Amino acid sequence: MIFGISIAFLLTAILTVLGALAAALLKNLVHCALSLTVTFAGLALLYLQLGAQFAGFSQILVYIGAVAILVVFAILLTRGAGIPEYRDFSSSWLAGLVIAAAVFALLGWAVARSFPANIAASAAPAVTVQSIGAALMSTYVLPLEIVAVLLTVALIGAVIVAMPESRTPKSGAEASGGK
Amino acid sequence: MTPLAAFLVVAALVFAIGLAIALTRRNAILVLIGIELMLNAANLNLIAFWRFSPHANRHNDGLTGMMFAIFSIAVAAAEAAVGLGLVIAYHRHTKTTDLDAMTRMKG
Amino acid sequence: MIACSASLMTAWEARESISIPTSWIVANLWLIPAVPMAAAGLIALLKQPRRKTAAALSIGGLSFSLLLAIVAFAHVLTAWGQGTETREVVNFNWIDLGATHLQLGWILDPLAAVMLVMVTFVGLLIFIYSTGYMAHDENFTRFFCFLSLFAGGMLGVLIANSLLLLFMCWEIVGLTSYLLIGFWYHKPSAAAAAKKAFLTTRVGDIFFLLGMVWLFAQTGTLLFYNNGAGAMEPVALATLLSHPAALGLSAATAIGLLIFAGAAGKSGQLPLHVWLPDAMEGPTPVSALIHAATMVAAGVYLVARVYPLMSAGAAAGGSTVSLTVVAWVGALTALFGALVAVAQNDIKRILAYSTVSQLGYMMVGLAVGGVAVGMFHLITHAFFKALLFLGAGSVIHGCHEEQDIRRMGRLRIAMPLTFLTYSVGMLALSGFPIFFSGFWSKDAIIGAAHAWPISQGPFVLLLLGALLTAFYMMRQVAYVFFGSWRGPHHTHAHESPLAMTLPLSILAAFAIGLGLLGTPAWPWFTSFIESKSLSVDMHAFSEPGLLPLMGFAILLVFAGLGAGWWLYAVRPIENADQKDALEQASPTVFGWLANRLYFDELYEATVLRWYAVLAWLSDWLDRRLWGGVVTAVSSGFRSLGLVNKSVDSQWIDGTFDKGCEELVTGGGVLAWLQAGRTPGYLRILTLGVVVLAGLALVVGAVTGQVRL
Numbered sequence: 001m002i003f004g005i006s007i008a009f010l011l012t013a014i015l016t017v018l019g020a021l022a023a024a025l026l027k028n029l030v031h032c033a034l035s036l037t038v039t040f041a042g043l044a045l046l047y048l049q050l051g052a053q054f055a056g057f058s059q060i061l062v063y064i065g066a067v068a069i070l071v072v073f074a075i076l077l078t079r080g081a082g083i084p085e086y087r088d089f090s091s092s093w094l095a096g097l098v099i100a101a102a103v104f105a106l107l108g109w110a111v112a113r114s115f116p117a118n119i120a121a122s123a124a125p126a127v128t129v130q131s132i133g134a135a136l137m138s139t140y141v142l143p144l145e146i147v148a149v150l151l152t153v154a155l156i157g158a159v160i161v162a163m164p165e166s167r168t169p170k171s172g173a174e175a176s177g178g179k
Numbered sequence: 180m181t182p183l184a185a186f187l188v189v190a191a192l193v194f195a196i197g198l199a200i201a202l203t204r205r206n207a208i209l210v211l212i213g214i215e216l217m218l219n220a221a222n223l224n225l226i227a228f229w230r231f232s233p234h235a236n237r238h239n240d241g242l243t244g245m246m247f248a249i250f251s252i253a254v255a256a257a258e259a260a261v262g263l264g265l266v267i268a269y270h271r272h273t274k275t276t277d278l279d280a281m282t283r284m285k286g
Numbered sequence: 287m288i289a290c291s292a293s294l295m296t297a298w299e300a301r302e303s304i305s306i307p308t309s310w311i312v313a314n315l316w317l318i319p320a321v322p323m324a325a326a327g328l329i330a331l332l333k334q335p336r337r338k339t340a341a342a343l344s345i346g347g348l349s350f351s352l353l354l355a356i357v358a359f360a361h362v363l364t365a366w367g368q369g370t371e372t373r374e375v376v377n378f379n380w381i382d383l384g385a386t387h388l389q390l391g392w393i394l395d396p397l398a399a400v401m402l403v404m405v406t407f408v409g410l411l412i413f414i415y416s417t418g419y420m421a422h423d424e425n426f427t428r429f430f431c432f433l434s435l436f437a438g439g440m441l442g443v444l445i446a447n448s449l450l451l452l453f454m455c456w457e458i459v460g461l462t463s464y465l466l467i468g469f470w471y472h473k474p475s476a477a478a479a480a481k482k483a484f485l486t487t488r489v490g491d492i493f494f495l496l497g498m499v500w501l502f503a504q505t506g507t508l509l510f511y512n513n514g515a516g517a518m519e520p521v522a523l524a525t526l527l528s529h530p531a532a533l534g535l536s537a538a539t540a541i542g543l544l545i546f547a548g549a550a551g552k553s554g555q556l557p558l559h560v561w562l563p564d565a566m567e568g569p570t571p572v573s574a575l576i577h578a579a580t581m582v583a584a585g586v587y588l589v590a591r592v593y594p595l596m597s598a599g600a601a602a603g604g605s606t607v608s609l610t611v612v613a614w615v616g617a618l619t620a621l622f623g624a625l626v627a628v629a630q631n632d633i634k635r636i637l638a639y640s641t642v643s644q645l646g647y648m649m650v651g652l653a654v655g656g657v658a659v660g661m662f663h664l665i666t667h668a669f670f671k672a673l674l675f676l677g678a679g680s681v682i683h684g685c686h687e688e689q690d691i692r693r694m695g696r697l698r699i700a701m702p703l704t705f706l707t708y709s710v711g712m713l714a715l716s717g718f719p720i721f722f723s724g725f726w727s728k729d730a731i732i733g734a735a736h737a738w739p740i741s742q743g744p745f746v747l748l749l750l751g752a753l754l755t756a757f758y759m760m761r762q763v764a765y766v767f768f769g770s771w772r773g774p775h776h777t778h779a780h781e782s783p784l785a786m787t788l789p790l791s792i793l794a795a796f797a798i799g800l801g802l803l804g805t806p807a808w809p810w811f812t813s814f815i816e817s818k819s820l821s822v823d824m825h826a827f828s829e830p831g832l833l834p835l836m837g838f839a840i841l842l843v844f845a846g847l848g849a850g851w852w853l854y855a856v857r858p859i860e861n862a863d864q865k866d867a868l869e870q871a872s873p874t875v876f877g878w879l880a881n882r883l884y885f886d887e888l889y890e891a892t893v894l895r896w897y898a899v900l901a902w903l904s905d906w907l908d909r910r911l912w913g914g915v916v917t918a919v920s921s922g923f924r925s926l927g928l929v930n931k932s933v934d935s936q937w938i939d940g941t942f943d944k945g946c947e948e949l950v951t952g953g954g955v956l957a958w959l960q961a962g963r964t965p966g967y968l969r970i971l972t973l974g975v976v977v978l979a980g981l982a983l984v985v986g987a988v989t990g991q992v993r994l
Contacts, residue, residue: 005185013189020196020216029206036212039193043219046186050230055222055248062252067215067259074208074263078270089203091279092965096202099969102976104195110983111187125229125241132249135242143246147253154257162264164271202969210964278964 009049016042027088029075037068051125054132186227194220207266207276211259218255222248311357312374315392315445318354318402319455322347323438329431340427341417344434348410351441355402362399363814372396372817375447375511389509391447396815397590397661401444404665408579408672409437411789415676416571418785419683429469429569436462440580444587449498449508449517452588456494456552459581460487466576467568479564486561490551497544504529504537510591518594527599535607542596542608546589546615553585553645556619560886562642566634570679573634578641578675579668586648586664590657605740609653616649617735617744617751622883624754628761628868629879633678633691636762640715641671643751647731650744655734658812662804663727665811669800670714670724673793677708680782680790681766685773691765693774698767700779705767707790712763714797716756716847719840723801728752730804732839733832752839753846760850769858806832 019039023032040063047056136144197216200209229244270276325347329340365372377391413433420426439462442455468480502508505522507515514521523538531540549555554562565577576582589596589612596608605613623643630636644667652660684701685694698705714724732752735745773779781787803811812818853867869876878884 005182009182009185013185016189017192017196020193023209023212023216024196024200024204029208032209032212036215039216040219043193043223046189046223047226050186050226052226052229052245052248055226055245055252058249058252059219059222062256063215063219067256070259070263071208071212071215074211074267077267078208078276088205092969093203096965096969097199099202099972099976100195100199103198103972104191106976106980106983107191107194108188111184111191127242127245132242132245135246139242140246140250143250147250150254151257154261158260158264161261162267198972202965202972205965207964210968281962281964 009046012042012045012049016046030072033068033071033075036071037064040064040068052127054127054129181231183227183231186231187224190220190223190227193223205277205279207269207278207281208263210278211262211266214262215255215259218251222251222255225251309361309374311354311361312376312394314354315358315376315394318351318358318406318445319438319441321350321438322434322441326431326434326438329427329434332427335427337426340430341413344430344437345410345413345417347434348406348413348437351437352403352406352410355399355406358394359399359403362394362396366396366814366817373511375509375513377447377509377512386506388450389448389507389512390451391509391512392445392451393447393511394445396817397587397657398444400661400665400811400814401587402441404668405437405440405444405580408668408793409440409575411792412571412575412579412672412676415574415679415786415789416569418783419571419679420569423569425469429466432462432465432469433571433575436466436576436581440584443584447510447512447516449501449510449592452591453491453494453498456548456584456588457491459584460484460491460552463487463565463576463581466572467565469568469572473567476567479561479567483561483565486558487551490548490558493544494548494551497541497548500537500544501526501541504541518592523594523598526595536599538595538598539607542592542606543611545592546596546608546612549585549588550615551585552588553582553649554619554642555585555615555646555649556622557885559619559623559642560889563635563638563882566632566638570634570675570682573638574672574675574679577638578671582641582645583648583664583668586645586652586660589649589652590661593652593657605653605738610740613650613653613735613738613740613744616646616651616653617747618646619643620646620650620751621747621754622646624751624758626879626882628754628758629866629876631692631880632689633681633694633762633766634675634689636691636758637671637674637678640674640755640758643755644671644715647728647748647751650735650748651731654738654744655731656816658815659730659734661815662811663731666714666723666727666797666800666804669793670711670722670797673707673711673790673797674715676786676790676793677704677711680704680786681708681779683782683786684779686779688773691762693772694766694779695769695772696767697771697779700771701781703781703787704790707787707794708767709763710794710797712759716759717752717839717843718847719836719843721798721801723797723799723804725840725843726801726804729836729839733835736831736835749839749842753842756843756846757850760847761854764850764854768855770860772860 016039019035019037019042022035023039026032026035040059044056044059044064047053047059194217197213197220200213200216202213204210204213225244225248229241229248232241232244266276269281273280275281322344325343329343332340362372373393373395375391375393377389379387380390381388413430416429416433420429423429436459439455439458443452443459446452446455464480464484467483468477470476471480498508501517504526505517507517507522509516510518512519516522526538526541527536529537531537551558562577562582566573568576596612597606600606600609620643623639623641623646627636627639627643630639644663648660648664648667650660651663680701681694681697681704682689684697684704688694710722714722717725717728719725732745732748735748736742738744771779866876881887
């Protein structure tokens with residue numbers, strides 16, 4: 001226990017942060033995507049350490065299994081005709097960095113200043129998948145349905161947006177223009 | 180440092196890095212990656228608070244935080260799909276994913 | 287003119303009838319001039335080839351006026367017979383002048399009635415004559431349009447009760463005279479003559495207008511008779527007499543002289559006579575109607591109308607200054623006309639100067655003997671002068687448009703009817719005793735001149751004039767109808783058609799018959815005009831001095847006729863180039879007379895030259911001075927415009943353009959913000975969140991809500 005935190009946590013945390021940094025700094029897009037995956041994995045581990053097994057596993061399933069793959073697909077699909085000539089970082093990257101640092105500073109300050117006394121680590125809540133399922137069907141049934149609709153809409157929307165435009169023949173316009 | 184604080188700091192760090200990606204990288208897909216990182220950091224925050232909240236504050240069988248996080252995962256996944264679909268569609272038209280070049284509205 | 291008559295008609299709707307309930311004819315007296323004017327208007331709308339329509343409209347219109355004139359004459363006759371008031375007036379308001387009105391009106395009294403009948407009757411005869419005379423002219427329709435217009439105007443002059451209305455119709459008559467003298471306007475001499483006539487009468491008209499305005503200023507009315515308020519009625523006359531003008535004259539005298547100046551212009555008195563002989567350029571019917579019988583008589587009629595004004599203030603048995611001036615001017619004109627007529631060779635010019643002379647007689651008659659004496663001569667003169675002119679027209683027509691009497695001759699064989707009627711006219715004009723009207727009318731004037739207390743000068747001049755009149759008329763008749771035919775050898779004269787000879791016969795009958803109306807034994811005319819009672823009185827002839835005077839006058843007439851006969855008919859004139867007998871006797875005097883006593887040359891050298899200088903000066907002033915001023919003003923405006931333009935384009939436009947450019951640039955800047963730069967938006971967004979969150983935390987910490 002270094003500074004009140006366990007080694008396992010420390011290592012996982014370092015892994016996560018490094019993965020995020022790698023995603024930020026790497027030039028090759030695919031490498032970025034893969035480091036993103038590493039970050040997702042680190043986060044899943046952290047969830048497991050916190051006792052949120054369901055969240056952890058769903059993180060692995062959804063994020064690593066779907067979102068990361070999706071990102072890789074997108075990168076591959078937008079490889080483009082040639083190698084991009086542009087630089088990787090925007091011309092005003094410093095401003096973005098500064099802002100990000102400001103955000104971190106704000107958050108860090110808030111965290112540091114808000115726990116003057118040690119809070120006793122309470123016991124982990126008793127969670128089972130069954131209780132989650134029951135809760136989903138009773139207390140959280142409305143958000144469940146809404147998310148279902150949302151997912152449907154997103155699915156349809158994504159399909160439509162990404163669908164290639166069908167070249168409809170302009171027969172109707174030609175026929176009317178020929179009179 | 181309490182465990183909670185550690186988790187929160189980690190989450191803040193990941194969040195800041197995700198924000199930095201979104202604000203500084205030129206590729207649109209990388210911006211989306213940054214957004215995913217930010218969402219994940221928020222999720223971590225939620226789960227951490229769920230774990231370390233006092234007994235007295237636990238309502239609904241103490242599942243609120245977890246539920247929030249699960250729903251957040253689902254929504255984030257949907258949003259990632261739509262966003263990437265947009266980028267792909269844009270790339271189809273303009274053959275580029277450079278955000279700095281996406282100035283079609285420029286008058 | 288149309289607008290004027292329209293305004294007259296509408297104003298007439300609100301007329302105020304002044305006299306006792308007016309009879310139908312007096313209320314509708316305005317139809318007499320209106321119908322011929324309407325006919326003229328209708329003819330003006332026709333095309334040239336419609337001759338029969340034009341002639342029918344003219345003659346029909348004037349016949350209608352003649353009928354109405356006869357009705358009016360009968361009306362006045364009955365009033366005279368019954369002893370009631372013979373003067374009837376209808377006045378109406380024409381223009382509102384604030385509190386007062388400008389009134390116009392018409393009058394029917396014996397003077398007007400007689401003139402109406404004469405003018406319409408003689409006019410109608412001349413219209414009928416013209417259908418024959420102008421038959422070969424291509425501008426037939428235009429001729430009748432102008433003739434009708436003239437008839438309307440002249441009749442308007444006759445019935446006018448207002449000096450203003452009279453002046454308006456006076457101007458119409460002057461205008462038509464111009465149009466008709468210059469009828470054949472392609473001839474430069476005709477156009478010049480028309481212009482001369484118009485300008486010379488204009489000179490008189492200016493004085494007329496001055497007199498009219500003065501009269502209105504002094505008395506406040508231009509009506510002649512208005513129930514005691516008219517200008518010819520005692521109240522107004524007293525006002526005029528009391529106001530002095532210049533040179534010890536009263537306003538009445540001055541106004542009278544001014545109005546006489548207008549009459550002198552129109553009636554060709556000395557020195558404004560110069561236009562009348564030149565007016566013979568017009569067609570012969572025009573000369574007959576306008577310059578013998580009617581228009582020139584308008585001047586005499588005007589003096590008769592304003593006679594109360596001109597004779598106001600006369601001591602019993604005496605005369606006024608105005609009338610003295612009229613008498614002398616008339617007498618001098620009479621002699622002058624007769625002198626010049628002796629030496630003329632154009633058949634119409636002789637008659638023109640004769641008209642000038644006879645108009646002088648009429649003026650003298652008015653001045654010395656009163657309205658009736660002058661007017662009687664006017665009436666008789668109208669008939670026999672028209673007869674003479676129409677006869678001359680017949681002669682000209684028969685001689686194939688020849689007008690020089692030296693190239694005529696022996697026409698009494700070729701044109702017997704013309705010869706007969708012409709002789710009647712000649713004898714009437716000369717004053718051949720008893721049977722011819724001219725004798726009675728002229729003798730009345732001579733008698734009145736003899737009895738004039740102011741001076742015997744006019745009397746002597748008139749006697750000389752009578753002698754010369756007889757002489758030159760006999761000369762003319764001898765040249766034209768006797769001697770041998772001096773025209774082109776291969777041509778012969780022929781008698782004129784019935785349309786021309788019938789009016790001649792009718793006029794000849796009147797030239798004889800009218801004399802009966804004016805004999806001293808039965809002075810019908812005088813009594814009628816003066817609305818006195820009448821009786822046949824043969825003892826009038828035994829008035830002291832009357833018969834000797836009459837005898838002396840007859841002697842002079844015979845002397846003149848005899849001299850003329852002896853010089854020109856006893857030895858027949860054989861060829862055209864033969865010198866005139868008088869010319870042989872005294873070439874220089876004859877030369878003076880033939881050149882019209884150089885009046886035209888005098889005017890040319892003085893008035894016209896002075897006028898030319900004035901015109902040149904005006905032109906110079908106009909081009910240099912006024913033109914310069916106008917150019918300067920316009921240049922000023924132009925430069926102002928240029929300054930305006932430069933200010934506008936450089937300052938205002940520049941400012942505006944710069945402003946617009948700034949706007950565009952600003953817009954560009956703003957557009958830059960909207961260019962869709964996503965990273966930028968994200969950064970701003972995040973920054974905002976950070977700031978807000980920080981703020982919330984700080985504030986919360988300060989207020990103690992956030993436990994930090």
